Amino acid sequence: MQKNNIGAMSRRRFLAVSGAIAGTSIIDHQSKVYPAVFHISKTDQVKQKIALVGTGVRGVSTWGRNVVRDYSDYVDFVGLCDNNPGRLEFGKNFIGASCSTYSDFDKMMKETKPDSLIVTTVDDTHDYFIKRGMELGANIICEKPMAIDEKKIQTIIDAEKRTGKDCRVTFNYRYSPHRAKMWKILRSGEIGDLTSIDFHWYLDTSHGASYFRRWHRLVERGGSLWVHKASHHFDLLNWWIESDPESVYALGDLEFYGKNGPFRAENCRNCPHTKQCDFYWDIMKSSYNKRLYVDNEKYDGYLRDGCVFRNDVNIYDKMAATIKYMNGVQVSYSLTAYSPYEGYRIAFNGTKGRMDAWIQESNPTTDRRYDEIVIAKNFGKREYIQFPQSGGHGGGDKILKDQIFILNTPDPYKQAAGVRDGSFACLVGIAARESIKSKMPVMIKDLTTLIPQTQKEYKRV
Ligand SMILES: NC(=O)c1ccc[n+]([C@@H]2O[C@H](COP(=O)([O-])OP(=O)(O)OC[C@H]3O[C@@H](n4cnc5c(N)ncnc54)[C@H](O)[C@@H]3O)[C@@H](O)[C@H]2O)c1
Structure with missing residues (x-):
């Protein structure tokens, strides 16, 4: 009752x-309660120094090459980091950034001192990079999901309170x-x-x-x-x-x-069932996917064309x-x-x-x-x-990035998320x-x- x-x-x-x-x-209502670019100080726009960790498909395209192409008046990439050295090298060339690359995250943060860190790694690592990034002085721009369990979420809540830094979660939807x-x-x-x-x-x-x-x-x-x-x-x-x-x-x-499939292999390239399988996918047809993933399997064993019927799903x-x-x-x-x-x-x-x-x-x-x-x-x-x-979610992707990179971009629909x-x-x-x-x-x-x-x-x- x-x-x-x-x-x-x-x-x-x-x-x-x-x-x-x-x-x-x-717009008036919104700007009073929740500034869209809530981690840029309300002084005149200065070029932000940006570092990025996770040079996979999302990191090198949406938050890499497209940012260099569209926001170079507002940001400079100062460092890129990934634990796969081949993908890191590919990423740097693809993004077109002239900055240094690092396999050691702390080293990147200490040497480059970015204003903001973009986190585009695998989901279970987001909490670590958000927390450590804040501790090493950066505000964070993180892809969804922010973290995969409640303990990791608590770590981020505590880190934000302790460091006074912000984390912007990029809910493009x-x-x-x-x-x-x-x-x-x-x-x-x-x-x-x-x-x-x-x-x-x-x-x-x-x-x-x-x-x-x-x-x-x-x-x-x-x-x-x-x-x-x-x-x-x-x-x-x-x-x-x-x-x-x-x-x-x-x-x-x-x-x-997973286990429900009629047959299985480790990945499509090594599968004896390609003729019968509706899910057969030839990763080699895309030179982009080949260069981003296949050429770099030797470093971490990650198979991007894994079988959808693997028993470990x-x-x-x-x-x-x-x-x-x-x-x-x-x-x-x-x-x-x-x-x-x-x-x-x-x-x-x-x-x-x-x-x-x-x-x-x-x-x-x-x-x-x-x-x-x-x-x-x-x-x-x-x-x-x-x-x-x-494309570009009907222009939505541009508004999201404008809010993140351009000072005082309005947020009439309260789309900015922390x-x-x-x-x-x-x-x-x-x-x-x-x-x-x-x-x-x-x-x-x-x-x-x-x-x-x-x-x-x-x-x-
Ligand atoms: N908002 C969206 O619509 C959208 C779309 C695609 C992906 N994403 C998000 O972007 C993130 C990346 O996804 P993706 O599709 O690019 O995956 P991906 O597998 O292509 O890239 C992940 C990268 O992280 C690197 N990495 C993993 N662990 C690391 C570590 N400990 N240290 C350094 N680097 C590490 C990998 O080597 C790889 O290069 C995910 O969190 C995903 O949810 C969001």
């Missing part, structure tokens, strides 16, 4: 906040125009009081299957898709709902990949969770990793109506070239809002993992020192 009252009260608060935002300039539009509509009051969300994500047998080829297939490296992938989705929920998650109850299984490929939020909103979530097409369906249920979206990211079943949001009023008409599909947001996004997935083991709901407040709030807070931890 008391819980319901809290839920009802918090929903009224949600609307009050919505009304405030709808009725005033969103927040930046797609259609997702920002949903954020705005939720605050406009159009569907009334938000009460629940149905959210179902489908990974396909190409991109989705690739998680089962790579290090992501091991829970100890990526935290399972509950954390590696779904932290994107949980972050979207946390951001849209603007409240913190309270509890998670989850189910999951591995029924398609220990993550789930079908998952479902019920998530309760502090403001009473409840969410039905699922993730399926072997669908014929990739994308998601979402419905936001409110007291005055509903907002639906069906976004297809690969192999769409129609030749439609736009994404669509539908707003249906309980006793009114439907409204269809369409967005042309385009340690608090990075933590809650991972904690939902970590709680789901724990819930499957214990067969019980898991309370988010029991995992770290972070205290979930009814109204999401925009401040450091």
Whole structure:
């Protein structure tokens, strides 16, 4: 009974906040509470010294070559680090940076003294580089997921408090125009009081299957898709709902990949079953993949074209969770990793109506070239809002990087995320993992020192 009252009260608060935002300039509201470039001091823009650890595909492209190409007026790369010397050398040439390269992280930090450190290593190492990077004087720009378990998250929370440094988590999913539009509509009051969300994500047998080829297939490296992938989705929920998650109850299984396959090998290049296997993938067809991964296997033995049916796959490929939020909103979530097409369906249920979206990211079943949001009023008409599909997440990637590298870039939709947001996004997935083991709901407040709030807070931890 008391819980319901809290839920009802918090929903009224949600609307009050919505009304405030709808009725005033969103930019004014935002800039007062949460500067977008929150780790550049509010003095005149000076060129930031940047170091990067993890020269894999994400490090050398999104946070490497593209940054040199688009932000050289604002940043200088001063150091690159990776524990695979071949990939490090390739990365330096590919990025086009003239800085030094290091296999020793501490040495790089001490010699180059970067203002900011970009962390694009394998997920289970993020916490180490965030903590050590802060201790050695840098603010951090980290790829999702921020960390793969609650102890690692606590390490980051403590390091941020102790060092006074910041960690920006680069949740690029927040930046797609259609997702920002949903954020705005939720605050406009159009569907009334938000009460629940149905959210179902489908990974396909190409991109989705690739998680089962790579290090992501091991829970100890990526935290399972509950954390590696779904932290994107949980972050979207946390951001849209603007409240913190309270509890998670989850189910999951591995029924398609790994031990379930009809045959297996270590990797596709050494497989006797290539003719029968729908998942056969010839990495040698891409000279980029060959140079980034195959040529450097000799240093660490990492096989980028691993077999999706290897017996060591220990993550789930079908998952479902019920998530309760502090403001009473409840969410039905699922993730399926072997669908014929990739994308998601979402419905936001409110007291005055509903907002639906069906976004297809690969192999769409129609030749439609736009994404669509539908707003249906309980006793009114439907409204269809369409967005042309385009690369770079519809321009979102540029806004994310502008906010990170260019001083005073506005943040009208509160898309900038720090340690608090990075933590809650991972904690939902970590709680789901724990819930499957214990067969019980898991309370988010029991995992770290972070205290979930009814109204999401925009401040450091
Ligand atoms: N936001 C997104 O949409 C998105 C997309 C892709 C990847 N990512 C994230 O980017 C990160 C990197 O992913 P990726 O696809 O580039 O993987 P990758 O395997 O291509 O690269 C990881 C790199 O980290 C290096 N590395 C691993 N452990 C290290 C250590 N202890 N010290 C130094 N280097 C180490 C590896 O040698 C490799 O070069 C991951 O955290 C991933 O979740 C995010």
